[in-house]
Structure formats: C-alpha cells, structure tokens
Amino acid sequence: GNSVTQMEGPVTLSEEAFLTINCTYTATGYPSLFWYVQYPGEGLQLLLKATKADDKGSNKGFEATYRKETTSFHLEKGSVQVSDSAVYFCALTHYGQNFVFGPGTRLSVLP
C-alpha cells in the first residue's frame, strides 16, 4: 500500500540556518504530495503541495519539489525563524483515496 517516510527528528536549528526535512514515499502511479504544519496546540495547516512530477510547491519561504525518479518531496527553507518551530507532516493522496501521513518531524528553532 501507499506509505510516507520522513525523518522524525527532533531537529534543532539556530535562527537563520538552512532547513531540510526529508520525505520519501511509496505509491503506485502519480500521487499528489503535501506538507502540513502543526503549531503547538493547533490543528494541521496546509503549507504547500505538488500534484505532478517536477512541480515545486512553495509558501512562506518553504519549498519542496516533487521528484518522481527518487520518490521524494523534501522540504527546504533557506533561513528559518523562531516562529517556524512546529511539527511538519509529509503526506500523499492518490485518486481520491484517504490521506497517508508521515510520522511528523518536530522542528525547534533557537534564537
């Protein structure tokens, strides 16, 4: 079946550092890929998405590129801020099937 693997962390960075959170997936065909963010005590919010190979999703300085050849959708940000501290979930859906979520990666950014 479909699955998502991501680094679980926690990841601790200093402010203005470069961020990468790795995400790889297993699915037949061409799923749609998503990154969600969960701030402390809140629900999940969509951060960005990509619906086909080589698409790049971007939002709030975060980017991720849909790589079919490596089945990956790594999240990157050039300069993190303290306010980016949150849990990040990689997810996929395919032909209207239910979402499959990764385990989440906790990011802490220190001033």
Added chain:
Amino acid sequence: DVKVTQSSRYLVKRTGEKVFLECVQDMDHENMFWYRQDPGLGLRLIYFSYDVKMKEKGDIPEGYSVSREKKERFSLILESASTNQTSMYLCASRTRVDRNTEAFFGQGTRLTVV
C-alpha cells in the same frame, strides 16, 4: 476563508462517560474524517464519511462510533470513555471531486479521560 470548527479545544471526562466530539465545516465538502494524534504514533484514522449517513471504519475504530446526519456536521462518539482514549482528536474535511485537493483540519480537541 474555509473553516473546520471543533466544538471544544479541551475536554475532561470521567471513565465510563459517553463523550461527543462535534465537528462542523462550512465548505460543502463531501468527505469528513476523524483522526487521533498521539506522541510517537502520528495521525491515525478513526472513521471517515463520504456522504450524509455514510460512514467507513478507519484504522482504529474500536471504542468509537460516528454520526453524520447533515453534510456539514460529523460527530465522533466515545461510547464509554476509557483512559487510553486520552488524546488529541482532529477533524478534517475535503471535497471528493478532484484527487488533488487538500484536507482542511480543525483546531483539535484535547481530551483527557480521568
């Protein structure tokens, strides 16, 4: 702005009580979902619904039931609450038409069973 609203942010209930968690969405979405989130276990799907009065079991339905009498409302019911149901509960909705659509989440309900 699209919205999924859960009736409570925090709940404390006693063991054996019947507990209702309510979720309302204003986007006319066909699909609605209930997840629970626990440290180290990620999000686990409890139940989902494709349409009014329709329901399907997710990965961990034991101890729960659901009700969807109106399109905008999806209720999660704990028939007899137990301490192992202490968790964060998340409701979500999405449209069914396009496979690329994202899910929208509520703010979560943190339930403590004592």
